[in-house]
Amino acid sequence: xxxxxxxxxxxHSPLLQVENFTxxxxxLYFLIGKNGSGKSTFLKTISGQLSPISGRAFxxxxxxxxxxxxxxxxxxxxxxxxxxxxxxxxxxDFIALGRNSHTSYFGKLQxxxxxxxxxxxxxxxxxxxxxxxxxxxSDGEKQLVAIAKALVQETPIILLDEPTAFLDYSNKTxxxxxxxxxxxEMEKCxxxxxxxxxxxxxxxxxxxxxxxxxxxxxxxxxxxxxxxLLRIAFE
Amino acid sequence: xxxxxxxxxILIALLICIPVFALIHLSVGQIDISFQEIWRALTNYxxxxxxxxxxxxxRIPRLSMALLAGASLSVVGLLMQTLFNNPLAGPYVLGINxxxxxxxxxSIMTGVPFFASDFGIIANALVGAFLFGLIILFFSxxxxxxxxxxxxxxxxxxxxxxxxxxxxxxxDAQELKVxxxxxxxxxxxxxxxxxxxxxxxxxxxxxxxxxxxxxxxxLVLGENEAKLLGVNIKRVRLIIISxxxxxxxxxTAFCGPIAFVGLAVPNLVxxxxxxxxxxxxxxxxxxxxxxxILICDIVIQLLEPHFLLPINVLTSIIGAPMVILFILKxxx
Amino acid sequence: xxxxxVLFLIVxxxxxxxxxxxxxxxxxxxxxxxxxxxxxxxxELIKTNVGYSLEILxxxxxxxxxTYSLKxxxxxxxxxxxxxxxxxxxxxxxxxxxxxxxxxxxxxxxLILDNLQKEYTQPxxxxxxxxxxxxxxxxxxxxxxxxxxxxxxxxxxxxKLGIAVIPIYDWRENHPLGKAEWIKLVGIITGKEEEAKAYxxxxxxxxxxxxxxxxxxxxxxxxxxxxxxxxxxxxxxxDSYFATLLKDAGANYIYSDTKGxxxxxxxMERILKDNIATDFWINPTLPTKSKLLDVNPKAKYLNAFxxxxxxxxxxxxxxxxxxxxxxxxxxxxxxxxxxPEIEFDEELYFYQKVD
Numbered sequence: 001x002x003x004x005x006x007x008x009x010x011x012h013s014p015l016l017q018v019e020n021f022t023x024x025x026x027x028l029y030f031l032i033g034k035n036g037s038g039k040s041t042f043l044k045t046i047s048g049q050l051s052p053i054s055g056r057a058f059x060x061x062x063x064x065x066x067x068x069x070x071x072x073x074x075x076x077x078x079x080x081x082x083x084x085x086x087x088x089x090x091x092x093d094f095i096a097l098g099r100n101s102h103t104s105y106f107g108k109l110q111x112x113x114x115x116x117x118x119x120x121x122x123x124x125x126x127x128x129x130x131x132x133x134x135x136x137x138s139d140g141e142k143q144l145v146a147i148a149k150a151l152v153q154e155t156p157i158i159l160l161d162e163p164t165a166f167l168d169y170s171n172k173t174x175x176x177x178x179x180x181x182x183x184x185e186m187e188k189c190x191x192x193x194x195x196x197x198x199x200x201x202x203x204x205x206x207x208x209x210x211x212x213x214x215x216x217x218x219x220x221x222x223x224x225x226x227x228x229l230l231r232i233a234f235e
Numbered sequence: 236x237x238x239x240x241x242x243x244x245i246l247i248a249l250l251i252c253i254p255v256f257a258l259i260h261l262s263v264g265q266i267d268i269s270f271q272e273i274w275r276a277l278t279n280y281x282x283x284x285x286x287x288x289x290x291x292x293x294r295i296p297r298l299s300m301a302l303l304a305g306a307s308l309s310v311v312g313l314l315m316q317t318l319f320n321n322p323l324a325g326p327y328v329l330g331i332n333x334x335x336x337x338x339x340x341x342s343i344m345t346g347v348p349f350f351a352s353d354f355g356i357i358a359n360a361l362v363g364a365f366l367f368g369l370i371i372l373f374f375s376x377x378x379x380x381x382x383x384x385x386x387x388x389x390x391x392x393x394x395x396x397x398x399x400x401x402x403x404x405x406x407d408a409q410e411l412k413v414x415x416x417x418x419x420x421x422x423x424x425x426x427x428x429x430x431x432x433x434x435x436x437x438x439x440x441x442x443x444x445x446x447x448x449x450x451x452x453x454l455v456l457g458e459n460e461a462k463l464l465g466v467n468i469k470r471v472r473l474i475i476i477s478x479x480x481x482x483x484x485x486x487t488a489f490c491g492p493i494a495f496v497g498l499a500v501p502n503l504v505x506x507x508x509x510x511x512x513x514x515x516x517x518x519x520x521x522x523x524x525x526x527x528i529l530i531c532d533i534v535i536q537l538l539e540p541h542f543l544l545p546i547n548v549l550t551s552i553i554g555a556p557m558v559i560l561f562i563l564k565x566x567x
Numbered sequence: 568x569x570x571x572x573v574l575f576l577i578v579x580x581x582x583x584x585x586x587x588x589x590x591x592x593x594x595x596x597x598x599x600x601x602x603x604x605x606x607x608x609x610x611e612l613i614k615t616n617v618g619y620s621l622e623i624l625x626x627x628x629x630x631x632x633x634t635y636s637l638k639x640x641x642x643x644x645x646x647x648x649x650x651x652x653x654x655x656x657x658x659x660x661x662x663x664x665x666x667x668x669x670x671x672x673x674x675x676x677x678l679i680l681d682n683l684q685k686e687y688t689q690p691x692x693x694x695x696x697x698x699x700x701x702x703x704x705x706x707x708x709x710x711x712x713x714x715x716x717x718x719x720x721x722x723x724x725x726x727k728l729g730i731a732v733i734p735i736y737d738w739r740e741n742h743p744l745g746k747a748e749w750i751k752l753v754g755i756i757t758g759k760e761e762e763a764k765a766y767x768x769x770x771x772x773x774x775x776x777x778x779x780x781x782x783x784x785x786x787x788x789x790x791x792x793x794x795x796x797x798x799x800x801x802x803x804x805x806d807s808y809f810a811t812l813l814k815d816a817g818a819n820y821i822y823s824d825t826k827g828x829x830x831x832x833x834x835m836e837r838i839l840k841d842n843i844a845t846d847f848w849i850n851p852t853l854p855t856k857s858k859l860l861d862v863n864p865k866a867k868y869l870n871a872f873x874x875x876x877x878x879x880x881x882x883x884x885x886x887x888x889x890x891x892x893x894x895x896x897x898x899x900x901x902x903x904x905x906x907p908e909i910e911f912d913e914e915l916y917f918y919q920k921v922d
Contacts, residue, residue, distance in 0.1 A: 047463065073465040080463075084456040087322075089511045097453050100464040106514075107449035133509075153464075265837045285843045288868055293836055419797040423835060426864040539834050543799045 001025045001156055001189035002046065006055035007046045009038065014053045016041065016210065019104060021219040023191070025156060030200040031193040032233050033210030039193040042208070042217060043159045046191070047078045060156050073101040073164040077150035081162040083134070083142040091137070091145055092128045095121070098149035112188075113152075120151045123185075140171030147178065151186075164199065172196070176203055188205040201226055209233050242508050242515055249522040251418060253302070256529045260298050261290065263536045268294075292427055300422040301532045303524040304490050305500070309524025310444050313504070313516055320458075321381040322505075322561060325498030326364075326483040329388035332494075333395040334359040335487040340399045349451050350416045353429060357436070361484035367391070368476035379564025381565065386413040389512045399457055420491035420547030433489055440482035444517050447474055450514040493528070493547055495554020500524040502561055522531025570899035574833035606745035609736035610752060619755050623714075625737035626828060635731050643756045646702065647711040648694050653679060654888035655750040658766060661757035667691045667705055688711050692824035694719060703728060709756065740830045743808045743894035744771055745814075750892055752920075766892075780909060781817035781902055788905050790818040791828070791838070795863040800833040812894065813849070813908060815857040816901035821845055835865050842869055847905065848876035848921075852883075856921055876921040877904050886917050 007018035009175070016038040044050040046057060048064060057064040059075050068073060099113045109117075121127055126144050129137065137145060143158060143163055150158050160179070164172045169182050180203060183190045191208065194200055200207070205218045209232050218232070238246075261273050268286045276280070276290035308326060315324040315331075326332050338359040342350035349355045374387045425433065450471045453461045458468050486493065504519040505511075531549050538544055577610045604611060608629065611622040618639035625632040646667030647653050656665050657676040665679060671690045674680055682688035689705060691697050692710045695877040699721045702710065707730060712719055714734030719725075724746050740746040742906045747770050754763020763885075790813055793802035803809040805825040813820040821841055825831045842848075848871035866872045879886035888899050902913055904918060 019284070049459075049462070070465050070466065073463065078463045080460065084460060086455050086511060088505055088509045093452075093511060094456075097456065097464065099513065100453055100466070103449070105449065108454060265834050266840045285840055288843070289836055292865060292868060293839065320831055421798045423798050424864065543832055543834065545797065 001060060002191075003058040003061075004055070005058070005099070007045075007057050008053040008055050009041050009050070010203050011041065011050070016215055018042070018055070018057075018217045019219060023219070026184055026187045027174060027189060028180050028203070028205045029141045029191045029208050030203070030205055031191055031208045031210075032197065032200065032229065033193075033217075034212055034234060035195075036232075037212055039210060040161060042210075043161055043191065045076070046157070047076045047159050048072045049078075057166050070101065073153055073155070073218050074120055075155055076157045076159060077153040077155040079143075079146045079150050079158070079160040079163060079219065080163060081121070085135065085180065087133070087135055087205070089134045090115070091126075091132050091134055092121075094134050094145060095148045095152055098152040118227050120148050122150070124148050138171075139166045140168070140174060143167065143171070143175050144178065147175070147182075152181065156187075157188060157192045158188050159182040160190070163192055164194060164196060172199060180205070185191075197226065197229060201229070238355055238512075238515060242510065243387075245507060246515070246518060246522065249526060252526055253522060253529070256526060256533065257302070259299055260301065260529055260533050260536070261294050263533055264289075264294065265536075265539055268364060269473045279290060291493065293423070296425045296427050296430060297422050297532070299426050300490055301528045304422065304486045304493055305438050305496060305524035305526065305528030306521040307440060307486050307524075308493060308497040309500035309520040309527070310441055311479050311482045312515055313481060313497075313501035313513075313520045314444060314451070315497070316501055317454050317513070317558075318472060319381075319384060320377050320455070321375075321384055322497065322502055322565065323385045324388075325495070326479065327492065327494045327496075328385055328392070328498055328558070329367075329371045330395060331364050331367050331371065331479060331483045332487050333392040333399075334370070335363040335484050336492060337395045337399055338363025338366075339488065340402055344402055350458070353432070357432075357488045360488035361480050362389075362483040364487065365476065367479035368479050372476060379538060382562065390497045419545055422490055422528075422544070422546055425489050429489065433485055433503035435472065436485045437482060440478050440485070441517075441521060443474070443478045443481070445514070447471060448513040448517065450560075451517075455511050461509060491547070494551045496524060496527060496550050496562075499554045499557045500527055502557070539563050568858065576913045577587070602746060602809065604751070606742045607740055607748040608745055609739055610749070612751060621733070621752065621755075622735070622877065623734055626714075626736045632734070635733060638756055639755075639758075641708070643709050644705070644707045645709050645711065645756065646691060646707045648691065648697075649711045649713050650814070650884070650887035651737045651746070651891035652735060652753060655753040655763075655892045656757065657888070658750065658892050659753060659757055659759045659762055661753075661759060663687075664757050666707055667710075669693070673884050675888040680805060688808075696720075701722065701833045702730065709733065713738070718784065730824040737891055738808075740808045741806045741811060741828050743812050743897065744774060746808045746891045747894050770893070770895055774898060776904060777895060781815065781906070784817045784906060784909075787817055788846040789821060789844075790843045790849055790905070791821050791845045791869070792849045794850065794852045794859075795835065795866070799802050801830040801832060802837045804828050806830050809850075810895075812897055812901060816898055816905050818847065818901070818905045835863070838867055839865065842871070843868050846875055847871050847919075849901070849904070851876055851878050851921060854878045854905060855920060857883050859921065872921075875904075878921050879917045879919075890917060 002023040004018045004020055006020065008014045009016050009018060022057055031039050031042065041050065045052055048067065051065060060069065095117055096109060099109065103109060103113060124144050124147065126148060129141055129145060135143060163175055167175060176199065179190055179192065202217065204222050206222045207224060207229065209229065210220050211218055211222050211232050212234065262268065262270065266286065266289055268290060272286045273290050276287040281287055282293050312325040315326065315329065316322050339356055342355060342359040350359060369390060375384055378384050378387065450461065450466045453464050453466050454471065462468055499522045501521050502515065504523055505518055508515055508519055510516065532546060535544050535546060535549060605726060609624050611624065613620045616669065618904040619637045621635040621637050622631050623633045624630065643664060644666050645664050647656065647665060648743050650673055653665065653668060653674065653676065655661060657679065662676065662678040662682060665688055667680065667689050668674060671683055674683065679688060683690065691701065697720060702725065708733045710730060712734060714736045716798050719732045725732050737746045737749045747769055750763045750767055754760045792809060792813065793800060804827040805823045807828045810820050810823055814823065822831055848869060851859055853862060899911065900915050900918045902909060902914060
């Protein structure tokens with residue numbers, strides 16, 4: 001689903017060398033690394049907000065830089081670490097905005113759009129939030145609603161920037177388990193960045209680790225030990 | 236999605252209020268004019284009756300300008316608030332009005348007759364509004380907080396009015412007079428013959444706003460989110476600034492500055508309608524803005540026997556405290 | 568050297584001022600007979616042992632607002648922000664005593680313009696932001712300004728320096744001859760008392776002669792006066808000198824029943840309702856129809872706009888400067904305008920038809 005070829009990423013100068021790897025659909029990947037090591041840079045490059053310095057990334061077998069601006073939201077969806085602060089924005093209206101690239105000129109929802117939205121809401125078990133304003137939700141609820149918006153985009157790839165950063169333990173588990181379930185059930189390729197090593201290890205998922213010494217991003221199997229992970233990422 | 240029952244009820248109520256208050260507006264004034272006379276002036280206009288001339292040449296243009304100015308400025312305010320993600324934005328506080336004024340002043344003072352013609356004034360007002368829209372857009376990229384942008388806008392406005400005063404003191408007496416009058420802000424200067432062009436231009440602007448409801452809906456999430464959802468931000472920004480220039484320009488060209496309407500009305504609308512769907516927000520701002528100025532002007536007409544109050548003064552008296560309230564609510 | 572002189576003069580005037588301020592030391596003793604003021608109601612002149620005592624009366628209530636001692640042995644150097652007074656100074660040929668004026672483009676008299684050119688006379692600008700230091704540096708000892716009810720900026724400081732600041736209420740007179748009579752004050756200040764009196768008598772005579780002509784008129788055309796500023800139409804009050812002029816010229820002024828000498832305010836609606844058929848429109852303040860329409864497009868519905876509107880001439884400064892001292896010429900113009908059937912040898916002096 002995501003394939004890299006000699007990819008170098010960074011803002012103006014190279015920050016990370018990305019190993020050549022292929023990320024599969026139906027998998028949840030944990031993106032691990034120190035603060036400022038380049039996790040967000042990687043997510044931004046994959047989501048098309050940032051051009052690679054050199055090398056290539058293929059999304060769904062298409063070269064990332066050649067995907068037209070309008071089609072990108074149909075390929076990659078992105079959940080940013082900050083939930084937008086907006087007054088008077090209803091949960092269902094917020095989620096519906098994810099359908100943007102599917103709806104017609106005036107953005108009117110068709111039956112098919114409503115169906116996708118409803119099934120997503122059901123799948124995430126957030127029907128009880130319908131009718132409430134996003135500004136009134138708890139952090140955990142906000143995260144689920146943001147994931148719902150990404151899901152209704154119906155993209156094969158979903159990226160999440162620190163989705164568990166502000167959550168308490170039970171909400172963290174809920175969000176991560178939901179994501180894991182979705183990746184399997186809906187055959188999505190999901191990458192989420194996180195600080196939380198223990199939590200990530202519990203989930204039994206493959207890792208994308210920023211090797212701080214070598215300035216490289218490596219794909220590591222889920223069977224990796226905590227010590228190894230710590231050594232690669234944080235020493 | 237979809238419009239809630241409560242919101243459609245308020246919209247319909249506004250829609251009914253406008254013709255009712257429009258009739259009240261037509262019938263108040265220093266001269267007593269009966270409904271029959273108003274009706275005759277509307278349906279079977281005869282230039283030989285003074286009261287019918289007053290209805291058709293004074294009250295109807297004044298009513299039309301009240302409606303158009305209120306609707307246009309409120310829609311502009313809403314668009315700017317969404318564009319800048321800042322509920323304190325508006326054409327007056329961000330200096331778009333002043334930019335328009337500056338260009339009109341400059342052009343009147345050059346003494347070139349074309350610039351003093353209707354078309355010249357409209358063209359200059361539009362260009363001025365567009366240019367200052369771009370300037371504010373530039374500053375909005377540099378500052379982080381909502382109040383900072385407001386301050387820059389106010390400073391820009393203050394700078395321009397100082398500059399215009401300077402121009403006035405350097406200019407010839409008669410030209411100065413034409414401009415000073417224009418700078419007062421008035422709904423009464425428009426002639427019935429000018430109404431078609433004003434209506435046409437402001438309808439184009441308002442229709443333009445309805446054409447971009449989809450990107451506007453997404454823009455409330457911030458520019459970054461909007462980009463990720465496939466919105467062409469640069470193009471939308473340019474469209475919004477163009478609509479702002481058209482609407483602010485046309486109203487400023489014919490009415491001079493009218494303060495705070497663009498800022499206050501969309502905020503009221505959001506509080507009342509509790510939604511971020513721009514189809515509702517634009518429709519409601521349009522109706523509520525029109526109604527707001529309409530009622531202001533009725534109050535002015537009722538006060539006329541005692542003292543003559545410029546529209547800009549009344550909107551400031553009502554609008555400025557509202558802005559303070561909004562700021563207090565924001566910063567708390 | 569000149570700075571020293573300025574300093575000396577300031578100190579000297581400070582002392583001279585101190586003396587007049589204390590009542591115990593006042594040496595102005597009024598004589599029995601006051602100088603006869605026949606028409607003006609906003610000032611009084613009373614002869615004293617040192618010259619004259621000038622009383623400026625408040626136009627609202629007629630009470631004494633300020634009193635000044637005008638000494639006959641003083642050489643006055645004048646700053647005048649009042650066009651009326653500038654005109655009167657010109658009539659008495661005392662332009663050289665005028666060392667300061669308001670704005671250059673309001674000046675009509677060629678000699679004053681020459682003096683401005685030579686920088687003998689200096690422009691001081693608006694009274695609202697006039698420079699205190701410039702006044703002091705100019706050595707002026709008397710300042711005239713148009714009284715609009717506000718205090719002159721820094722009036723008290725100037726008084727302490729011995730500079731008299733005098734409000735001019737000529738525009739609040741209710742008779743044009745009262746407005747013209749202010750020339751008597753100018754006469755005293757410039758030392759041309761007798762010439763001023765003689766000039767005023769000739770004006771009164773000429774005014775009465777023209778007035779007598781209109782006595783025989785039976786038809787009185789209706790007239791409107793004033794113009795729109797913003798959304799407000801300012802028209803002369805029914806008791807104002809201009810309303811008197813209109814009446815004396817044999818016209819029926821629409822708002823002659825309004826009270827007061829100050830301007831009346833009307834909405835355009837009221838103006839249209841009252842004046843749709845009015846015959847004449849006087850003083851629209853702009854000399855061409857196109858400019859008038861720029862300022863007030865609704866003017867085109869006024870009958871008078873199309874046929875019979877008369878503005879004082881394109882060179883407005885002429886009217887502002889001269890009309891107060893020449894009410895007979897204003898009257899003659901107005902009679903010619905309202906009554907073309909009466910034949911005059913002269914052309915219109917101030918007025919021209921708006922075209």
